[in-house]
Amino acid sequence: xxxxxxxxxxxxxxxxxxxxxxxAIAVLSFLAALIWGAVLFFLxxxxxxxxxxxxxxxxxxxxxxxxxxxxxxxxFGFPLFGVLWPAAVCxxxxxxxxxxxxxxxxxxxGYKAIDRVQHDAAMSLGLMPWTHFRKVTLPQMxxxxxxxxxxQAVLLLKDTSLLSAITxxxxxxxxxxxxxxxxxxxxxxxxxxxxxxxxxxxxxxxTQLAHRSVRWR
Amino acid sequence: MxxxxxxxxxxxxxxxxxxLLALASxxxxxxxxxxxxPLAFAPWRxxxxxxxxxxxxxxxxxxxxxxxxxxYALAAYWGRISPYAAGVVVLTLxxxxxxxxxxxxxxxxIPRPLWDLSKSLGLPRLSILRRVVSPLVARYTLPPYxxxxxxxxxxxxxxxxxxVWELTFASREIIERTLDVYRVLGVAALLYFLMCFAIxxxxxxxESRLAAKGFAGERL
Amino acid sequence: MIEIRGLRKSFGGxxxxxxxxxxxxxxxxxxxxxxxxxxxxxLLRCINxxxxxxxxxxxxxxxxxxxRQLETGERRRYAERDLARQRQRMGIVFQQFNLFPHMTAxxxxxxxxxxxxxxxxxxxEARARxxxxxxxxxxxxxxxxxxxxxxxxxxxxxxxxxxMKPQVLLLDEIxxxxxxxxxxxxxxVIRALTQEGIAMVLVTHAMSFAREIAHRIAYLAEGQIAELxxxxxxxxxxxxPGLQDFLRRxx
Numbered sequence: 166x167x168x169x170x171x172x173x174x175x176x177x178x179x180x181x182x183x184x185x186x187x188x189a190i191a192v193l194s195f196l197a198a199l200i201w202g203a204v205l206f207f208l209x210x211x212x213x214x215x216x217x218x219x220x221x222x223x224x225x226x227x228x229x230x231x232x233x234x235x236x237x238x239x240x241f242g243f244p245l246f247g248v249l250w251p252a253a254v255c256x257x258x259x260x261x262x263x264x265x266x267x268x269x270x271x272x273x274x275g276y277k278a279i280d281r282v283q284h285d286a287a288m289s290l291g292l293m294p295w296t297h298f299r300k301v302t303l304p305q306m307x308x309x310x311x312x313x314x315x316x317q318a319v320l321l322l323k324d325t326s327l328l329s330a331i332t333x334x335x336x337x338x339x340x341x342x343x344x345x346x347x348x349x350x351x352x353x354x355x356x357x358x359x360x361x362x363x364x365x366x367x368x369x370x371x372t373q374l375a376h377r378s379v380r381w382r
Numbered sequence: 383m384x385x386x387x388x389x390x391x392x393x394x395x396x397x398x399x400x401x402l403l404a405l406a407s408x409x410x411x412x413x414x415x416x417x418x419x420p421l422a423f424a425p426w427r428x429x430x431x432x433x434x435x436x437x438x439x440x441x442x443x444x445x446x447x448x449x450x451x452x453x454y455a456l457a458a459y460w461g462r463i464s465p466y467a468a469g470v471v472v473l474t475l476x477x478x479x480x481x482x483x484x485x486x487x488x489x490x491x492i493p494r495p496l497w498d499l500s501k502s503l504g505l506p507r508l509s510i511l512r513r514v515v516s517p518l519v520a521r522y523t524l525p526p527y528x529x530x531x532x533x534x535x536x537x538x539x540x541x542x543x544x545x546v547w548e549l550t551f552a553s554r555e556i557i558e559r560t561l562d563v564y565r566v567l568g569v570a571a572l573l574y575f576l577m578c579f580a581i582x583x584x585x586x587x588x589e590s591r592l593a594a595k596g597f598a599g600e601r602l
Numbered sequence: 603m604i605e606i607r608g609l610r611k612s613f614g615g616x617x618x619x620x621x622x623x624x625x626x627x628x629x630x631x632x633x634x635x636x637x638x639x640x641x642x643x644x645l646l647r648c649i650n651x652x653x654x655x656x657x658x659x660x661x662x663x664x665x666x667x668x669x670r671q672l673e674t675g676e677r678r679r680y681a682e683r684d685l686a687r688q689r690q691r692m693g694i695v696f697q698q699f700n701l702f703p704h705m706t707a708x709x710x711x712x713x714x715x716x717x718x719x720x721x722x723x724x725x726x727e728a729r730a731r732x733x734x735x736x737x738x739x740x741x742x743x744x745x746x747x748x749x750x751x752x753x754x755x756x757x758x759x760x761x762x763x764x765x766m767k768p769q770v771l772l773l774d775e776i777x778x779x780x781x782x783x784x785x786x787x788x789x790x791v792i793r794a795l796t797q798e799g800i801a802m803v804l805v806t807h808a809m810s811f812a813r814e815i816a817h818r819i820a821y822l823a824e825g826q827i828a829e830l831x832x833x834x835x836x837x838x839x840x841x842x843p844g845l846q847d848f849l850r851r852x853x
Binding site: 280282283285286287288289290291292293294296300301304305308379381 | 688
C-alpha cells in the first residue's frame, strides 16, 4: 500500500495535469464541433441540392474513415503549406472536423424526430420560416438530440487519447511515458483508465440530468 | 518526394491486413458477445452486475489505452508477444462489449406479447428461442451489428500505435519518408472508405434478403 | 364566402381530388364525410394550403388564394410572406399532436397572434386568457401539453386557432383520437362556437354530431363530392348508392 501512496505523491500532479489537458481539448473541441455541426446542418437544410449533396459526401467520408487520418493530415500536412500549429491545435481541429460530421447527423435525427403535425400547425399559424424554426423547430430538435449529443461527447473524450500519437501530453501519453520511465508493467495505464472512466461517468450523469431537466416532457 | 506505385501496392497490402484484423476480431468478438449477452439476462444479480461492469469499463476506456494496457500486460506475463496477437485480443475484448450490447438490445426489442403468445401456444422453451426469438433478434440487430463491424475496421487503425503493421501504420511510414502527406492519406482514406462502404452495402443486401423472407418492416 | 372550383390533385399517378366544387357561406358549417382515403382530409388541407393542388381555384371573400393567375393562363404561387398572411385568415385543428409540447397552453395560444400577426404582447396575452377561459381551461394556463388530457389539449388547440380571429375554422377529425369520455368536452366547445357565426369545415366520423351542428354535409367518394345536402337528407334519405353503403357500414 505504501508504495502506491509514494507513487501517487510522485506522479499525481503529472496525471492531474494530463487529465486537465484531456478535458480542455475535449471541451473546446466539443463546443467547436457543435458549432461546426450546426453549420453543416444548416447548409444541408437551406443550401438546396448542392448543399445537401456536399454535406452528405463530407459526412460519409468522415464516418467511414478512422479519426487518425484527419489528425495525421493536419499534423503532417499543414506544415507543408506553412501552417505551423501546435500539436494540440492540430489534433483539436481534426477532432472538430470529425465530430462535426457526426453532430450534423445527430441534429438531423433530432429534426426528423419532430412530428409532422408540428410543422403543419406552425405553418397554419402563418409563421414566417425563420420564426417557425426559431420558436417551434429548434427547441424540440435540441431536446431530442440531447442523449445522442451526450454520447458523442463521450466518444470525443475517448478520441483525445489518439492525440498521443502526435506528441500531445494528455492522459494516454502521460501513462505511456510513466510506464517507460518507471519500468512498472502496466499500472500507470490502469490509473489513466480510472481517470477516463470517472470522466465518462460524469458525462453520462450530466447528459441524463440535462435530458430530465426539460420541464415539458 | 512523391509516393510511388510501389508505395501504392504497399498500402493496398496493408489495407488487406487491416481488413483481416477487423474480420478476425469481429469473429472472436461475436463469439465473446454470445457468451456475454446471456449474463445480462441471467437470474443471478452478480452476473448482471458483472456484465454491466464489463461493458462500462470497456466502453468507457479509449481503445488506444486498452491496446497499450493489453500489450504491456501480456508482454509482462508472456515476454515478447506479437503485436498482431495483442491487437486481436484488444479488439476482441472491445468488440465483444459492443456486440453484446447490440444483442442485448435485440432481445429487449422483442415485444412482450410475443413471449406470451409463444408460451400460450405451448411451444417448448428451446423451440421458442429457435423459431421465434432468434430470427426476430437477427432481423432487428443487423443494422447496429454492421455498424459495429464498421467501427471494427476503424478501430484497427488505432493498433498502428502499438506497432501493428496495417494501413495507418504503413501510411505514416510512407509519409515520414516521402512527405507526400495528402496523396498518401488520400489513398488510405479511400481504402478505408471502400472497406467500410462494402460492409454497409453487404448489410443492405442482407437486410433486403431477410425482408424478402418475411421479416417484414423496419423495427419491431 | 369560400369558393372552391375545380380542385384537382394527383398523387403518384392516382387522382385524390378529381374536380371539387364547393361553396361555403359566411357562418355556414359544412361536414365532410366519406371512407378512409376518399380525399376529405386532403381537401381540408388544400383549403389552407398545407397541401399543394394541381388545378383549380380557392377563393376567400372573392379573393383568389395561394396562386396568382397570370395573363398567360399559368398560375404562380404567392410568395412565402403572402401565403403566411393568407393562412392566418383560417384556423385549423388537427387530430393529434396539435400543440407545441415545449410551450404552455398560454404560450401556445399566444404564438400565432404574437409572432405570426405581430400583435403586441399584452393584448395578445389578454385575449389568450379570455379564449382559454372560454374553452374552460382558465386554471391550466401554465400547464404543458404533456400534463393535459387529450380533450384538454384539443380545447387549447381550438383556442389557439381562434386566437387568429379566423374567418373559417378547419377541423380535421378532432375527436377521432380521443378516449370516448373526453369527446363530449370538445364537442361542447364546438357547439358553443356555432353561435358565434364563424364558418366551419369539419372532417368527421361522428355522424350524430355532424347531424346536430352542420348546415350541410358533403359525401366524398373517388375524389369528388358525390352527394351534398342538408343533414336530414344525406343521413336519412341518401341517394348515392356508395353513400347508402357507407352509412350502412358505420351504423
